[in-house]
Amino acid sequence: MQDAGLAAPPILRRAELPGDLFARDQVRLTSAEFFKLWEAIEAEARSLDAALPAPLRIAQAMTSDWFDPELFAALCSANLGNAIERIGKYVRLIAPMVITLDRTPVQTTLTIDFLDQTKPPPNVFSAFKLVFFVQLARLATRTAMKPLKVGWPLTDDVPETDAGLYREFFGVPVENMVLGTLVFDTADVERPFLTENHKIWLFFEPSLRQRLADLDRTASMVERVRSALLEALPAGDVSMQSVSKQLGVGTRTLQRRLHEEGTSFQQTLDNVRSSLAEHYLRKTMMSSAEIALLLGFEDGNSFVRAFRGWTGTTPLAVRRGTA
Known part of the structure; x- marks a missing residue:
């Protein structure tokens, strides 16, 4: 600056x-x-x-x-x-x-x-x-x-x-x-x-690794799960087992930590998907099928049903600005 x-x-x-x-x-x-x-x-x-x-x-x-x-x-x-x-x-x-x-x-x-x-x-x-x-x-x-x-x-x-x-x-x-x-x-x-x-990179990288470890240690489990889901969603592998493996914790530990923070794995997944879906619907012209694929759903109908459960409305209503 x-x-x-x-x-x-x-x-x-x-x-x-x-x-x-x-x-x-x-x-x-x-x-x-x-x-x-x-x-x-x-x-x-x-x-x-x-x-x-x-x-x-x-x-x-x-x-x-x-x-x-x-x-x-x-x-x-x-x-x-x-x-x-x-x-x-x-x-x-x-x-x-x-x-x-x-x-x-x-x-x-x-x-x-x-x-x-x-x-x-x-x-x-x-x-x-x-x-x-x-x-x-x-x-x-x-x-x-x-x-x-x-x-x-x-x-x-x-x-x-x-x-x-x-x-x-x-x-x-x-x-x-x-x-x-x-x-x-x-x-x-x-x-x-x-x-x-x-050689300078080899000297410099350990401090970056330590800072990243410190960040992970101080981050809430919800934050870590959200981060892992954002990387995993496009590939469609959003199971608790997969995310647990990515974060290096057992599924029981993951469930317990999320429960202590007042949420669950499914709630966190739904929140991430819901916020991304609204972002795509309001800011892009992607079809529901394309959004469904990005959010890890098998088909557009599954996405529409899930979206109604999250928001009480439909993707089409959000896109038209009537919701």
């Missing part, structure tokens, strides 16, 4: 966060506070230059000299694919999100989803993460790498000037997509990073 000419005090005041927040050790924010901070960053950037979105303002200042943990870990990687995999492993230290990488011999698709669907992330944050990955690739390869496609959930109030600036930065127009998405040529994803440094 400082390198981008954004002063912390007014941003923290806009976000209604403590003025000494960045001077504290081991700061933890809720999802709502984290997203509010990013909204404040965007508002402050606009107050200085109404024509320049905050993600592009920060990208202009982004250099390989920054000692930002995320950037540093990425620059030490062998290539962009390796960097994204590393960031994806430790991303929960940065934000309540999940990064997925889908590779084919021709194209590689990066998508960003969020662990907390109760408050949708501001577009500025989705935009920043995609700008970050593209700028990272350009810094590390010393090439003008550009994605084949880029998109995030666009709103009607996005200024046309913003669309032009993002098109100029990415080299392709931004499309309206359900999730923050980048599509690269796989050859670009495998292009060697000139900044690779395996």
